[in-house]
Amino acid sequence: MGASLAAAYERCRALHRQHGRTYYLATRLLPSWKRRHVHALYGFTRYADEIVDRMGGATPAERAAELAAWSAEFLRGLRGGHTDDPLLPAVLHTIRVFDIDLEDFRKFLDSMAMDLTVTSYETYDDLLGYMEGSAAVIGTMMLPILESSDRAAAREPARQLGLAFQLTNFIRDVAEDLERGRVYLPQRDLEAFGVTRADLERALASGSSTPKIKSLIRYFVSRARAHYALAAPGIAMLAPGSQGCIRAAYRLYGMILDEVEAQGYDVFAGRATVPKWRRLAVALSCILARPAQAPAGHIPAQRDTGAALADLRGTAA
Incomplete structure (x- = not known):
């Protein structure tokens, strides 16, 4: 595993440990080879949530633009394009390894966009x-x-x-x-x-x-x-x-x-x-x-x- 991919998995693990204590503890019961992939999915969903909820004083329009840009980066990665994002290589690798249904990711990102306008x-x-x-x-x-x-x-x-x-x-x-x-x-x-x-x-x-x-x-x-x-x-x-x-x-x-x-x-x-x-x-x-x-x-x-x-x-x- 390359250094950038390993760093992306570590970034996801750190997000999971910091923000998902209950779920993180549960993942410790998985075989070690599965844990990083669960961390990757958590990191992906958590980071999207961070964009929606915790961009300082950003306006909804600014947060929507940031979510759209990050989603586009994710889609480029799915098509095989290069990404400099510190987190996405891990989830892209996990998707490829397990052939995870991409429709689930589309639905997830649509729901995150809803949080910007639906109260x-x-x-x-x-x-x-x-x-x-x-x-x-x-x-x-x-x-x-x-x-x-x-x-x-x-x-x-x-x-x-x-x-x-x-x-x-x-x-x-x-x-x-x-x-x-x-x-x-x-x-x-x-x-x-x-x-x-x-x-x-x-x-x-x-x-x-x-x-x-x-x-x-x-x-x-x-x-x-x-x-x-x-x-x-x-x-x-x-x-x-x-x-x-x-x-x-x-x-x-x-x-x-x-x-x-x-x-x-x-x-x-x-x-x-x-x-x-x-x-x-x-x-x-x-x-x-x-x-x-x-x-x-x-x-x-x-x-x-x-x-x-x-x-x-x-x-x-």
Whole structure:
């Protein structure tokens, strides 16, 4: 591996370690040869997110131009062109090694562009349309690396796990997203619980949720758990060497929901985090677990698909 390619993989690993502590810990359970490829995918998605969210005082138009330029650089690389980008060689190499579906990357970049102009969603279906590119495709990008004896069957659980992780982040980060001018929880669900955007802004200012906001968050926790339940069967479909990683990620992200519950669903009181000792204990238990063992613990993985779908289709009322 050339020096520039090795440096790109290291850049992705550093981004993963800095910004994705939960997922980074889970990847430590993968065979060493797979880890750099997972870091590459994380680095790609994280850097795009950095452009959208953290370009200092850049205007939306400036961020859109930067995202478009970086996307064009990525496309040139896919066509075999040279790139001086410090990160892209790693993801381009990973795509070639595993023949990852390029449509997933197009959907992802489209969703990142949406974040520059869309600040709210009317319905849960609308939000799912966004999350298809921002989250579900990340699950399917990962499948060739994780390996599965039946990739077609594993595809939908992988999508659902991406959705579960994303919705967990939205629940935990309501305050942080609001500071960026975004509300991911759909408008119709806010209305069903008698919550307005102004209510959320007042809760942000005071650092405390109202009972109505807590009820709204409780409802979305149940929706996230329904996605986890739909994802659970996919873990046993993965190669034995990959199961520990995804089992750990599944449990660790689910524990974020536990922390939200423990603080009374008050997501404005503080960011829900899982203590380091608990994260390490989960990682150890996943190392010791036998392959194909269903994930245990905090997520209702034993629930049947019909019940989970009923939760997702249910109304807030």
